[in-house]
Each structure stands twice: as C-alpha cells, then as structure tokens.
Amino acid sequence: GAVVSQHPSRVICKSGTSVKIECRSLDFQATTMFWYRQFPKQSLMLMATSNEGSKATYEQGVEKDKFLINHASLTLSTLTVTSAHPEDSSFYICSAIGAGGEDYGYTFGSGTRLTVV
Amino acid sequence: SQQGEEDPQALSIQEGENATMNCSYKTSINNLQWYRQNSGRGLVHLILIRSNEREKHSGRLRVTLDTSKKSSSLLITASRAADTASYFCATFLLEYGNKLVFGAGTILRVKS
Numbered sequence: 001g002a003v004v005s006q007h008p009s010r011v012i013c014k015s016g017t018s019v020k021i022e023c024r025s026l027d028f029q030a031t032t033m034f035w036y037r038q039f040p041k042q043s044l045m046l047m048a049t050s051n052e053g054s055k056a057t058y059e060q061g062v063e064k065d066k067f068l069i070n071h072a073s074l075t076l077s078t079l080t081v082t083s084a085h086p087e088d089s090s091f092y093i094c095s096a097i098g099a100g101g102e103d104y105g106y107t108f109g110s111g112t113r114l115t116v117v
Numbered sequence: 118s119q120q121g122e123e124d125p126q127a128l129s130i131q132e133g134e135n136a137t138m139n140c141s142y143k144t145s146i147n148n149l150q151w152y153r154q155n156s157g158r159g160l161v162h163l164i165l166i167r168s169n170e171r172e173k174h175s176g177r178l179r180v181t182l183d184t185s186k187k188s189s190s191l192l193i194t195a196s197r198a199a200d201t202a203s204y205f206c207a208t209f210l211l212e213y214g215n216k217l218v219f220g221a222g223t224i225l226r227v228k229s
Contacts (some may be wrong), residue, residue: 046216
C-alpha cells in the first residue's frame with residue numbers, strides 16, 4: 001500500500017528559530033500533498049494544499065510567510081515553520097494522494113510533534 | 118463551512134460490545150471517508166463510501182451513508198481493546214478542490 005514518511009517525528013526548538021518538516025511519498029507519486037495542524041484532542045485543520053511545481057494554496061487565516069511550503073518533486077513536500085514561537089507548538093501532519101487517489105482514501109504521515117521553547 | 122460534526126465526542130465501552138459513531142456534514146459530497154488515529158500518531162484510512170452508496174463493509178467495520186440527511190455512521194462490531202483510538206470522518210467534494218474536511222472526531226475507549 002501507499003506509504004508516506006514524515007520526519008522528524010518530534011522536534012524541540014528555541015523560540016525564533018526555524019524548523020523544517022519533510023513529507024515523502026515512498027512508493028507513489030504524490031500529485032498533491034496536504035499539511036494539517038492538530039491541537040490536543042481536536043480535529044485536523046487544513047493549513048495548505050501543495051501541488052508539485054506550483055505554489056501552495058493556503059487556507060484562510062494561515063500565514064504564508066510563517067509556514068513556508070515547498071513541493072519540489074512528486075515525492076517530497078516540506079513545511080518550514082519560520083521564526084517559531086511557543087504558540088506554534090502543535091502536531092503537524094501531512095498527507096498525500098496520487099492521480100485519482102481521491103477515490104481511494106488519502107495516505108497520512110505519522111506526524112511531527114513540534115515544541116517551541 | 119463544510120466541516121462535519123461527530124457524536125458522541127467520547128465513547129467508552131466494554132470489549133466485545135459494538136461501537137457506533139455518527140458524522141453529520143453540511144454540503145453535498147463526492148465521498149465520505151473514515152479515519153482512525155492512535156494517540157500522537159498519523160491517521161489511517163479505514164473506509165471510503167461514495168455518494169451513490171448507502172452501505173459498505175470492511176471486516177468488523179460497517180459504514181452507512183444517508184445523503185438526504187447528510188449523515189454517516191461507523192459501526193465497529195465485537196470491539197477490542199486495540200480499537201481504542203480517535204475516529205474521524207472526512208468529506209470530499211470536488212468543487213472544493215481535492216482537499217478533505219474533517220469532522221471533530223470521536224474518542225473511543227474499549228475497556229478489557
């Protein structure tokens with residue numbers, strides 16, 4: 001089955017620094033990748049949608065300059081949290097689909113727990 | 118907002134009992150999907166039901182869809198302690214691009 005690898009699984013960083021999270025589709029070409037944010041005991045909130053080779057589409061209220069998304073290839077998307085602050089601490093999850101994948105369910109990464117101190 | 122609502126928010130049952138979770142949504146859909154999330158982990162796709170389907174089975178899972186009521190239910194039969202997790206429904210509508218919109222989720226605890 002389709003596998004999405006997300007790294008790192010946990011990261012602690014100092015306030016003001018930037019953190020990069022990688023999302024890779026291991027055995028399929030991901031035409032579209034999604035980035036979600038999840039607070040404790042809450043649902044997933046979509047942050048942005050990225051298509052290979054084009055600019056990401058951000059959801060309303062998500063700061064583009066703070067959450068930089070790059071989808072440089074059909075197997076890799078990265079989310080960079082710039083100038084992180086404690087309020088950015090959260091669980092970030094990516095998901096990916098290939099061509100026609102919306103008919104079969106999405107594949108999710110295992111998530112990244114970001115703690116900003 | 119297309120985001121769905123799920124009930125109950127939390128459900129605690131004994132091993133062997135059935136667990137039913139409900140999901141309601143607001144707009145038309147192409148399909149509805151159910152996902153499972155173990156604590157602190159990513160989501161695992163369980164089952165997808167298309168808008169022209171009314172019921173679908175997968176192992177101990179049974180999903181129903183009522184598009185007239187804009188609602189779906191997930192039934193887990195003969196629950197096991199390992200079924201303890203959060204369960205989310207997510208709707209897909211092509212007009213909104215190919216993004217999923219998630220419900221609030223149900224936290225299921227199966228006691229052994």
